[in-house]
Amino acid sequence: MATNATTSAPFASFFQLIQRTLWALRQFAPSRQAPEAIQRTQQERLRALLAQARAGSAFYREKFRHLPEDCTDLQAFPITTKAEMMAHFDAVVTDPAVTRAGVEGFMSDAANAGRLFLGKYAVAHTSGSQGQPALIVQNQQVLDLLYAFQLTRGQAAGAGSAVGRLVQTVRRLLRPTRVAVLSSAQGFFPSACVWQHLPRYLHWCMRFLFVPANDPRLLDKLNEFSPSVLTAMPSTLELLALNDEELHLPRLERLITCSEPLTAKTRERLRHAFGVPVLDNYACGECLFLSNGCPTAPGAHLNSDWAILEVVDAHNQPVPPGQPGHKVLLTNLANTVQPFIRYELGDGVTMATEPCGCGSRLPRLQTIRGRTEDVFWLHIAQGYRALLEYPFQHAFDPLREVREWQAVQVERNHLIIRLESIPGTVVDVEAARRRLEERLRTTGWPLAELHLTLEAVPNLTPDEPTTKFRHMVSHTGPPADLDTEHMDLQAESTGSPCAGE
Ligand SMILES: [Zn+2]
Known part of the structure; x- marks a missing residue:
């Protein structure tokens, strides 16, 4: 029918x-x-x-x-x-x-x-x-x-x-x-x-x-x-x-x-x-x-x-x-x-x-x-865990003055989050941080083990070689000692949205 x-x-x-x-x-x-x-x-x-x-x-x-x-x-x-x-x-x-x-x-x-x-x-x-x-x-x-x-x-x-x-x-x-x-x-x-x-x-x-x-x-x-x-x-x-x-x-x-x-x-x-x-x-x-x-x-x-x-x-x-x-x-x-x-x-x-x-x-x-480039592997007490873009997205999307954001994994657990404001407005970096921390806490991330640096920037630019803008950029990549089980799970992961997204 x-x-x-x-x-x-x-x-x-x-x-x-x-x-x-x-x-x-x-x-x-x-x-x-x-x-x-x-x-x-x-x-x-x-x-x-x-x-x-x-x-x-x-x-x-x-x-x-x-x-x-x-x-x-x-x-x-x-x-x-x-x-x-x-x-x-x-x-x-x-x-x-x-x-x-x-x-x-x-x-x-x-x-x-x-x-x-x-x-x-x-x-x-x-x-x-x-x-x-x-x-x-x-x-x-x-x-x-x-x-x-x-x-x-x-x-x-x-x-x-x-x-x-x-x-x-x-x-x-x-x-x-x-x-x-x-x-x-x-x-x-x-x-x-x-x-x-x-x-x-x-x-x-x-x-x-x-x-x-x-x-x-x-x-x-x-x-x-x-x-x-x-x-x-x-x-x-x-x-x-x-x-x-x-x-x-x-x-x-x-x-x-x-x-x-x-x-x-x-x-x-x-x-x-x-x-x-x-x-x-x-x-x-x-x-x-x-x-x-x-x-x-x-x-x-x-x-x-x-x-x-x-x-x-x-x-x-x-x-x-x-x-x-x-x-x-x-x-x-x-x-x-x-x-x-x-x-x-x-x-x-x-x-x-x-x-x-x-x-x-x-x-x-x-x-x-999923799109593996959009995943950060962080090290927390239980081992490695994948951080996807959802917490960032959920934290920043409702902030009207944020035109775009980008998270960069500079060290295993150190992330620099750059926020570009809509022209004529100023991003409240502390408010953005509070929102992000709240989202991370909700999804079970131990904040004490993460080092988050938030900064306002005048503009964010696309990736040089691909000319595509990326929200998540990892300088560290997946860890070399990501155990076999985690390699499997990476292969079995879903990179797509559902209830959580
Ligand atoms: Zn089946």
């Missing part, structure tokens, strides 16, 4: 409500389908997306002008970069009511966080790890899929017989899935805003708790809510595990981690502390439902019925499963308002070659190497 943009509107009938709920519950089935069947579905949806992009987007109409109207061979289509997408935002989107100025104006009012833009779109901005944040407009279909996959995929269900599935469906209706998302971000970061739009038709089989990771009543709220699924960054979960005596989560069935590298050791520690499987999700703001973590193996299963991920080398040539790619090209088959077609992302991904033991027949992303 096709989804449409009217699902959040009042339901015409009870029948429609049931129909939508059953649609969501049925999203389990494609994960057990033969690859050829998924491929056919994918191609049908691709054809529809290309037609909609051509009809409604001046940008894509022009970009695809040289290709025959009926061409659906994705590899023949040109690639789109984030810079292009942002430069031509108003021409990219297919709804003329959506404009860059309108979206930015909406997001400039913090009171709009948790509301839908124009009453129907979840809007967000991604991190600016490649110099510029991307604006993302998500339609209802994207939200529907995000929740439906959360409900049905990423669990080692039995053999998947028709009777088994029916039993599971009835069980879900009788005992709603209770998802708690702990976010270290608030405002218009993709996951921080999308998790506040649980579709009405899922209210009877899903309960949601969205809570800031630094909420002083976090433990009480979790105990009260009693989640069956707990989603957070690994460092947030590690902090929670330290409070295991005060935490009572008898319903807990699985943990979902995202945003930060999940080390083999952390995964094991969390599994032991909470006594449930730990699933490592890989997603990005441009496609929040991209994958669901595998319950039995590292990595995540790509939701390839609704997204296409091409693993390619530096020259955009396909890289076969088993070999690491240089980057990926994303096609989001559900977002028709802001189409992402062969959209370039800097993540190095390796697809698994073997079928997965968990029973899912969706392709598995075996290792996900």
